[in-house]
Amino acid sequence: MKRRLSLPTRRVDLQRRIPFFYKKRTCYGVKGDTIATALYASGVRIFGRSLKYHRPRGLYSMDGECSNTMMTVDGVPNVRTETTLLREDMVIEEQNVLFSARNDLLGFMDRLDRFMPAGFYYESLHKPAILWPMAAKMVRKAAGLGHIDPGFRFSGICDEIYPAADVCVIGGGPAGMSAALAAAASGMRVILLEARPWLGGSFDYRLYAAGETMPLYEQAGELSSRVASNGGIRVFTRTAMVGGYNDNLVTAVTEGTPEDPFDYRYVEIRTKSVIVATGARERPLLFENNERPGVMQPDCALRLARTYGILPGRDAVFSVGHDFGLEAALDLSDLGVSVRAVADVRKDGHDPALLEEIHRRNIAFFPGWAAALAEGNKKVNSVRLSQIGTGRSRAFSCDLLAAAAGHTPACEPLALFCGRLAYNETTGYFLPGKYPPGVFAAGRVLGLEAPTSIRASGEWAGHEAAAFCGADCHAAAKDARKALDGLPGPHAGSNWIAHPGPGRKRFVCFDEDVTEKNVRQALARGFDVPELIKRFTAAGTGPGQGGISGHNLPLLVSALTKKNAAVPTTVRPPLRPVLLSAYAGNGREMTKKTPVHEAQAKQGAVFRRVGSWHRARYFSADLDVTEEVANVRSNVGILDASTLGCFRIFGPDALSALQRVYAGDMSAIRDGRIKYAAMCNHDGCVIDDGVVIRTGTNDYRFTTSTGRAGETGEWIRYHTRFEKWDFHLVNLTDGTGVINLAGPRARDVLEKITDADISNEAFSFGSWRAFRLAGGIPVTCMRLGFVGELSFELNIPASFMQAAWDMLLEAGRDMALRPFGVEAQNVLRLEKGHVILGQESEQRTNLLDLNLGFLWSRNKDIKPVGADALGQAESDPNRLTLTGIRMADTHAVPPDGSVIVNNAADRRVIGYIGTIRKSAAVGAVVGMALVEGPYTREGTRLAIYDGHSNMNVFQHATVVRMPFYDPEGERMRI
Template identity: 35%
Template structure:
């Protein structure tokens, strides 16, 4: 055992299971159960980080997740609180910045030149100077991690829980609340930030350990309690949502690195406990100056002896208890400083005297010395008359205890200072919230347990659970007298020198705060913003009480001890863990792999991964016009709408009248929203009586179900909508040779007479049952085949095999784009935007004026005679043009609109496209369209009337 104390029952590491971690290129042996910080402290690491402004050496103060001094880069992840991160074999831990020698540490000597409001005062003029130095200054702060890519993509996940009761804090009160509620039969989730349950009691030597073990074993008996250890609640909301973050829930770095739990509980018990506040004296930030909980955790949980001679300082009996506990573990205690006149309790005084430990009552700490870590302290009497130096290597100092109230603030509960208790107490909690334990200033373990139980019973009453039978478990009397631990910080004048730090995160000293107050920033909220105290990475966890106290001391009337506002997140959380709830699963067509095998180049487009081209989209488009091409159209939304009221629903969403659809005709429709804005178009086929097959654009496939359901939600119609998008593959076969290719694969009569343009039929193609329709999208003889998704790849291969000798080529979305622009087809959502109505999209012809019930028709009717605001126009440019989509359409300096689609057609040897523009005199035959592209270059096009290709539509009717 390397330098650890002998085995004790309270220890939580396993000395038989060594774990190796890497720190600054050297290997450190830790044990299972260690945190990164405890492993480093045991290995004798003094400096963990450099401070923000002055680059002073810093080491953990609290070891309980409150301060931000132990943050390091762990396995490539930044700003990790090493005191709460369990060690893992092979873990790589790096400090954030140079900790051994830091040239920027020179800033410490120039602190006199950096008063509060330094930036405001110095850098508003001259402007040129600020511009010169700002980059340098912004690179200065200490302990700021460099953003580096992680070696592997980090995995995050998120879990939703909705228990009846949420208990925040796994100390005595929290455990008792959970047990009481679970015993009454409700489902409970209990969240504890430490890797183990027990809270404050877990590290109070053996007596506390026994108490926690009893509760832990009772808790374990309930199957209706979900226990989340190593989990921090970072935010709670008044309506009952709690956001909990769990670091590394599994032991492997490859697995999930952070998991969020979104807990929606019926009621919540907050038992977050209390923590020590640092004492305020000059140079109170040197490595080696720690809080009592850090000393106790080191000794009792991890068997680490605080280094060398230890001096303790405080203002309550707790510090005497800690001194005795340390002494019993063999620590060299050189003295106890107590700033109270009365001093420690008599029995503590005599016990310390028995061991030869001096106690200085009415004394306080005023200064420390030391370079790498503290080497001596100046102890001064409260009146400032006597002073002496005490040699020591560790100082355990605290000026009192303070409630961990952050979550209470987030649900709108103010903390009010109670002069009688000398403690902050929550004013009023919202319904469904209860507070329990040391958070309320309780000290006696028995009282804490009973109060925890009663908090749970009150919470259950909110839930409407019968609490008559709920029982408060009998509590054994404590075998040791409780210790008074509630006391607010006392700051004496003798302590206020320079480098007397209040806010460690941002290096804000007591002098800085006094200066801010003198300058008029004497309200807690303005002073906090001006000095940036309480705004650092620890979010006031270390400094809030001292800060409020200093302010109250200077301006008793103005800010009578209110605490600054608290906001989520309480502790840092990664963006990945917040983003993880949003899942992104692009869809692929059933023909995806087949097309890849044919050399398709895929690209993410909206929710789909589609094929852009198969090498050369221009050659593909020429092939479609001369021989034949085949394209995947599986991403169209496909729906079966059937039932006696199917026509009612379809007539409501389609601008044309579905009643006019008869026999084996295909039916092109457009759909608008209530504003008359064009949102969709597609095809409808009548499969039988009140039975329709409807396709939509690829972009609308995902929302059409909702859209159809929305337009019959208030009707009692008998209509069913089945989404068959994923169950059917779609293949478009187009080109002059299309009929010859298809006839090789089917026995059906597909002559121009039997299956003319705008008709469809069922047929077997290569033995596959398919719906085959004649459409006109690409401007050539064009068949669209829909077959079961599983048979799609087979059908594609069969068509390819039959067509190859005739020059059939596969084509992608770019070629499809060329062909549809040649035919002048407007694509809703691409050539139009969310303001373009049906008329402006040049599709007014698709509106059936005689229908009464069409979504958007009322607005279209009412605005028919209004001047249109914008319209879709077509244009052409001879040859290739460098103009791209998004180029502006201008008239002189006035912007008229933008280019929505533009592409070069090798067949026409022209660049053609659409633009969405405001009305203008030029939009007539022979008019010119001027583009502004590439940040300032201009190009001309001529206004055109589509279609550009085969205007009479003879080729689609072949």
């Protein structure tokens, strides 16, 4: 199609052709085109098929208010082609069609509407019960919009931005721009959001300015220039608001251009004040086949011509209810469209200047008439206009029917901010009534049509918003209000809905194929308010988010019930369909890495996430870690345990705070000795364990488990909040690298890199020492035995960790020292009977259940958290208790967490396995389990439910004594 070249309002660059693929052929658009306009210019009129009836659908609006033009683009379904910028080599496909949109083999569904009344899927095909699963499958196959491949991965770039502002103006039309300029003049930081690629709103493509000399598009250009040169205003174009929340949090999504470094950008704005200047949209006219390709809103037709240089049709009929409709008819006539007739539902109240121009051009004008029927199989080829009240009618052949009942405010953003709408008798539509403090409205969303009024309302709102933010501009706001009051207010409009008739093919909601007849059916079933009808018919629940049906539904319900119009149904975010990828932003998962992460990776470590950390779990492909375990048992290994929490607590009352949160008596810590301790919650359940050492007067260090470190500080503060204790906490976790050097030859390795006396006599099990490694690396070394062997736990400043790690590997090279991972540690400590909280425990497991009652000091001056509950649990013999088990089958290794049942016929659940592994040291599969007290006697036979097979297959284990390995603990003490 040849485009109009010399239009001052044109926004596309006709010299820059953009190729794209549509139905396996190469088509061309131009720079600035949306996908929809490029397709329209290429002669495409049927974009897809409707959800339920597979009716042909074409371009109807230009801002994505319905699903008519949703298509699959580059594999992404349901792309709103009306608003998506055309890019080179896009692959565009029709969706919801069988064969093609033009010749859809499911088109016969349109004749089956009698069998699909409103809410049919709630009650049809449900009996017999066996029918519905099959029926649902068929319904889903036939209906729905685009389909996505479950394996599809969005390849675009998404990012995010969190700007803050004093005033956020939603809508970059004349009112929005005026508001932004007024607010910025008071020194406010202003953000202006505009969904279209440019500012200007409804002025951008219009020439006619009632009573003014400067054409509207020039007014828009002038305002736009002032906004662009104002340093206090940040403009976000192609950015549609999608959400509004408490405390004026505004969310939006920017659609990127090829020049942008992103495809979608999530925008989250915290603002003190909001101005809604989102203008108005055209309310669809209801008539038979009102969504047939070739029927479109006058605004759409005019923008096609003025903005994109595309004539929407050759022969046009207009059926309108507002002066803008007359203006569009005149303008399109001037641009070369043959306007055959203009019908206006209003009998009077037209702009006389526009009427005069219509008569001057000899365009047939029908006041008090409206479209009754669009004819044509797949596209409009004629329209029948009827006189309201008499039924007199005339037919006109045409390929374009521009139809709208009038304007209606696009007030969804206001609704998100809890603004109330009220029906206005003058305008015949809903206007904003009350809205919360800090929220303002301006422009056509207030029902204003006169350009001067629109601009003035923006200035007033801008001043008001600035004043709300604390600017000294109350006088300016007052003057602006006075000026606005002297200008024309909301125009008289029309609330006309449709000619009388069954409304079988009058579509109230295009997305969900809801007709006027469906609404009548819902009413007949007793659903008498729009909110209920919406749910029963699904009107307004499609991707257009009620853009088409939103204000027609309550007006229609009112007309059918003869009751006052109820307000439009509830609006919820997102106002526009948004890719989940856009919400996710760049989606980076933030995790911590230890100081020797890279070194371990080079040594073949396989990492797993533990809490916020990456930890090396294996150092080989052998998931049984046989060699890693054996090397520690017989030789020596090193483990990176830097993820353990590490804290300093100091101050005159540090000991009191420790006494409160630890079950044991912290006053008993001796110099140079380590105290193993556990924290409980009020239920006595163990939440953490670790060791505590005293490093000075009123100065302690303690460790926590990896997953618990982040909460420990708050935990201690919470449980001391009513005390006036003077203590302070410093989280040293990230700064403390920890290497566990373990195995019978651990001392041999360590002795090679330190001059300190680390003999068993000088440095015994359960004690700690501070000394230096070669090169002066400071360490705090603890003699612990979590893995059941001679162990030195070296606490090293993080920046020295790599040097210490390398030094140990070098020192141990001739002893075959090698790193081991968390899984090997898991096996080693299991053999030793040492628990890992979260593995052997869950939130109901208390200290006594884990056989750790020795950690509870009953005679402390300060009662520890959980003491009362522990006291009660002490006398309960039926609690789950930590128990060692040995599998009967030496090869059967049930999964951790497997359920244990009794051997009686009822197979009652009596516990579960915490950890179970094949132990080379023991020569059997052994594990730790929590089992009901009566079943913990040594030798008791337990049945373990095999989750991998059916319910009747069980494996068997016997309760055995723990620890499984070195029960006297001699190996740790050498």
